[in-house]
Amino acid sequence: MKTNLSRIERDITELSKFNSSKDGGLTRFSLTNEDRLAREYLKSELEKLNVEIYEDAAATLFARREGTDPTAPVIMLGSHFDSVKNGGNFDGPAGVVMALEVLRTLEENNINTKYPIEFVAMIEEEGGRFGSGVFASRAMAGLVDYAQLQRNKDRDGISMADAFRDFGFDPEKITEAKRDKEKVKAFIELHIEQGPILESLNKDIGIVDFIVGINEFKVIIKGRPDHAGTTPMNMRSDALSIASKVIAEIDEYPIAENNGTVATVGVLEVKPGAANIVPGLVEFTVDIRSKSQSSIETVRDKVFLKLESLTKGTKTTFEVVDMLNVKPVKMNQQMVDIFKTCADERGFSYENMLSGAGHDAMIMAAVTEVGLIFVPSKDGRSHSKDEWTDFDKLQKGIEIIYETVLKFGEAE
DSSP, rough: OOOOHOOOOOHHHHHHSOOOOOOBBBBBOOOSSHHHHHHHHHHHHHSSSEEEEOTTTHHHHHHHOOOOTTOOOOOEEEEOOOOOBBBOSSSSHHHHHHHHHHHHHHHTTTTSSSEEEEEESSSSSSSSSOOOOHHHHHHHHHHHHHHHHHHHHHHHSOOOHHHHHHTOOOGGGGGGGGGOOOGGEEEEEEHHHOSHHHHHOOOOOOEEEEEEEEEEEEEEEEEOOOOOTTSSSSOOOOOHHHHHHHHHHTHHHHHHHSSSSSEEOOOOOEEEEEEOOOEEEEEEEEEESSSSSSHHHHHHHHHHHHHHHHHTTSSSSEEEEEEEEOOOOOOOOHHHHHHHHHHHHHTOOEEEEEESSHHHHHHHHSSSSEEEEOOOOOOOOOSTTTTTOOOHHHHHHHHHHHHHHHHHHOOO
């Protein structure tokens, strides 16, 4: 039984229309009008199926297809539908469309499964609006509280708590999004690779064995803003001077680990931000990724030690705010084996892979067994208007998960 290629293409195309970008690419931030329009489209498609549609306290959209044993734990399928600024149409939505198409295919073939199946469409995986990545899955894992929603703010100073209220959700109920581990059998995600490996090897799908750990934190350096012309160099508390010395060395720290560890400074803000004022405040982010938790900790420690050595004995201070801290995650071996069996049965070629990008699956591993399938990215491009995956290649990934659901869900 095959999924429907034209439906898959239509879903991706329709979702791409809910976009605030004026510079090319897709911009769909969480809890915005574009979010609402995408949500309404998904609901309209789900309403055609025999499912129960609901939303949790973290604004995740669910659709439950009951199993023959309604007391059995649920198998979740899905991904996120928010985007980075000026990103692409496949990063996230490909996995959401997968979940929708699997439900459609089960229904049109009158297939019942013992285990209930749930479509899952999550927000703020990218952290594009509030800087709080893999948000919805963290809420399901019980890792989000109301204080975080008050603290996380967008560039306009709107807190996540206020954005939830404006969108029609009660932020004080956020902990109700936590899922009972005993009631979830598995979480299966499909994602574009976001890299060049599958295309270069001419492989149909990637079967992920491991997702790297990620430690993302913000460094805040506080000096003193003074007049740039009247303040002698030896009497300044220049926050940017300190920050630049730290940032200049960060590239060296992961290289010393010699195991594929990476570190990135992706955001840098200087305040007051005037040409004639000594910078009094600098904030920058550091993103460290590795399959080795000890390497992540080593790089982080080196950043801290450098900050301490540069600020010691000065009037300049620093603080560090953790934004994301997730250990490396190994995928469920039974799920990996089922993926391989399904690929062999379909005659699809595959590659065992390490995911260098973070995904909701790595958080859901704290809740249940997880599996992750990659489909090829053209030229390895992602987080860009040039992001593309051929629809027939996306369909192959969806069909692997469909076959896995039949086996894992005990189709009757």
